[in-house]
Amino acid sequence: MGDDGRLSMLDQFALVGKALGSGKRLELLDLIAQRERTVSSLAELTGLGLSTTSAHLQVLKRARLVTTRREETSVYYALAGDDVASLYVLVQKVARSHIADAERARLKYLGVSDDSDIEKVDRHELLARVKSGAAVVVDVRPWDEYAAGHIPGAVSIPLEQLERRMSELPPDVNVVAYCRGEHCVLAIDAVRLLRENGRQAARLDYGMIEWRVSGEPIHTAS
Template identity: 40%
Template sequence: MTSTLPPAPERFADLADLARTLSHAHRLLLLEHIAQSERPVERLAELAGLSIANASQHLQHLKRAGLVLSRRDGKRVMYRLGDGPILSVLDALRRQAEHRRAAVRALLDDAAARPETLDGVTLDELLRRLGDGDLILLDVRPADEYAAGHLPGALNLPPERLEHGLEQLSAGAEIIAYCRGPFCMLSTQAVAALRARGLNARRLDSGFPQWKAAGLEVETGAPAGADKKPLRVAG
């Protein structure tokens, strides 16, 4: 029996297009408000905290994907949800996000109760391993602190950028995260989040100040752009 389904690559291309459309927080927020009732673009912009022009741009993306429909009501443009199981898709995304958050919370709770679960890499161990060639140094401090000085070759992904920077991290490499020192929680939280996503991550049990105090080489400069390839430490 001949299948009437399009080839697999085309089916997954459609899914990828839909995922790209939904991959913006403002669009998800607009859908949340539209799901409550049909609304004009001016009201949607107000509810989402956006300019009318910005809201209109996002709504056009949603409309092209068939996620919303529009109609004219006098001078106003009204938006409502499109056809199909859109609410089910949004609900599935919420449940998946909550599942991931719960996994991160559980790992953080476990780390707080048993710090050994997020075992640290000592400065001596890091220095011995710098020539491995399969090691990613991750600086999770704010961008201005990174620019003022960081470990050579380190990638800068502060907490607010970590989610969108995951594509820069190679799944096969070991990631060593560091921040401001042994009592800074930024690296601990980053390692917990990365491990929850299946990545091999550990934290440096000291931080940049200890590296600098040891007289080791320091680089300066703004963070690399998001289009850079994963940064690996080589000898």
């Protein structure tokens, strides 16, 4: 009885592991962590079919990693809690620490040879620079993600608008860009574009999901 009960308990724990056992489901979690989304919007962002996207979301829902709400004919998916965001970040950290191919794949995806290719600043350095007026923080995610939650004081300039809106940024301060997470290429591309145009730029060493996990304040916009 004791062994059966223990295995039953572990099987329930394993539901979470099973739900995380797909790169596509991790991608869905990454997108949902930015803001609540519908099945159709997630399908469009990931390039998956509607039925495939829905099937992946049902696995996440059965593991209680996401919640849903209905608005008229649309169903919106959101993370079940900040602990889910923490788990997602931890999975990435463990994989990078223990699987050499994971780190190589990360660097290849980001288009860097190592983490020194693009200057990074941590949370404490960012806050110090902003407080002294030495930096402006730019959120390069799409506007809807910025509106759902962003670093206080950050301005929204989506990456695809950055080149034509660069004049909106003060010319004599450092620009610190951030995006969805530590492994998001948007901030790296933004820093490269800024530097190509003669601007001083760096990226935050993590993104919005890590900021959320750290417990720092988050602002929203209408």
